[in-house]
Amino acid sequence: MEQGLLVVLNGLVYGLLLFMLSSGLTLIVGMMGVLNLAHASFYMLGAYLAYSISTVVGFWPALVLAPLAVGVIGALVERYGLRPVHRHGHVAELLFTFGLAFVIGEIVPLIWGRLPVPYRVPAVLDVPLFALAGTAYPAYRLFMMLISLAMFCALFAALAKTRLGLVVRAALTHPDMVAMLGHDVPRVFTLVFGAGCALAGLAGVIAGNAFTTEPGMARSLGAIVFAVVVMGGLGSLSGALVASLLIGLVQTVSIGLDLPFYKALSALGITVDVGGRLHDLWLLSVNRAAPVVPYLLLVLVLATRPRGLLGSRSA
């Protein structure tokens, strides 16, 4: 029981982290029609910048400054990189973000080196909060959850209550009409792109020290974030939330299951013929297949709902 609670808590933390990344990305995709392949690179930048800033002024200022810096970088990239490419169509934009991911992926090790940097959880939060199933639960995990939830509430409030939020939501479906009502849509694009990058940066700041800050961190998370956005439905924030939590929980659970598939299935009431043609598959332990799970889930969702869980346009 306690073991189960621990897995659920970890799944929630991971899911909320995925949402912080995917919320910005899904807004960008929904508004601009561009799948920003460099989105996870901004997550990595957030972690590295937070590390550098925290060595000078400490973690708390870095928590604010690093996402802001990433947001400004993101806005500049949109204004001076993506916007001039925009009139050449979506393929050009996609290639631009693809190249950007490589550029950031090469610049980061140039500056910070190829090995993980010692970006650490602040001492105040580096304490066990309570013990579950004999494992100490770190206070920092709770802090991550609180930051994610606060961000989540702020984002929803901004979109529901502010005029800019209304413009953003209207532009998700009818950007041309919004412009013809007198709103500077390209500027809104820049703001949304910057804000989305800042959110990715914030995710990097709070995840970089909980996990590891190293040059491969963008690649390892990037693909999962796309899976989340597509699964939730392009442009759908609530869809991204559901998909994030779902993937977060399912993946955490499957990583924790160190038993073969046939046993996991029989626990669910499904019996399989272990001696059959799929013999090797059934004996494979679930946690070894865990990295594939999000994508299997994605395929399953798209097969039944081509527009994603809550999407209104086809993926």
Place this chain on the structure above:
Amino acid sequence: MLNVTGLDAWYGKSQVLRGVSLQVGRGEIVALLGRNGAGRSTTLKAVMGSVTREGSVRFDGQEMIARRPHEIARAGIGYVAEDRSIFPDLTTRQNLILGEKPGPGGKFTLDDAHALFPRLAERADAPAGALSGGEQQMLAICRTLLGNPSLMLVDEPTEGLAPMMVERVRELLLAIAAKGVTILLVEQKLAIALTIAARLYVMGHGHMVFEGTPAELAADTRTRRDWLEV
């Protein structure tokens, strides 16, 4: 007030408008007629700057050809799209609010919109996507009106509406014109165009084929036969 000369426009690589010229004077209602695909809607979009265009669009003496859609809207040209372009996930009130432009409020307000069409007040908190076609049309017109344009481009406002709703839209357009707003109207229904417009243009194959008063068009059987009647 609006002076379009030699306007060309493209969708991608295909040219849709070829040297379109038209004038709309202050306070006029001018109708733009023609069959489907003649380029009427594209003319409105080209004036708004939302399609690739060349030529000259002068508004209140200022050249608009290099300006972007939001700048043109802010200069005082309002646009009501043929598909109405309602924001379906937002409420009726939120749709209207988005019509307001930043800066000091103009003479036409949310209350005026509600007075003109009380149904918009009744459905203020309903998602706009749930409104009927006629209500959505009223919403689209009022939303644009809240930006206090001095010129309104209205694309096929009566398309697909029940006869009673068509009459409401006609009355609304006349009420808007009575407040001194100039209107350039694309309309399929000849009966409406002939009764509310002071002047008419007829388009065919991306250029102008007729310009004159309703009486002149009524007398010109050849133009009507070649370019209007199906």
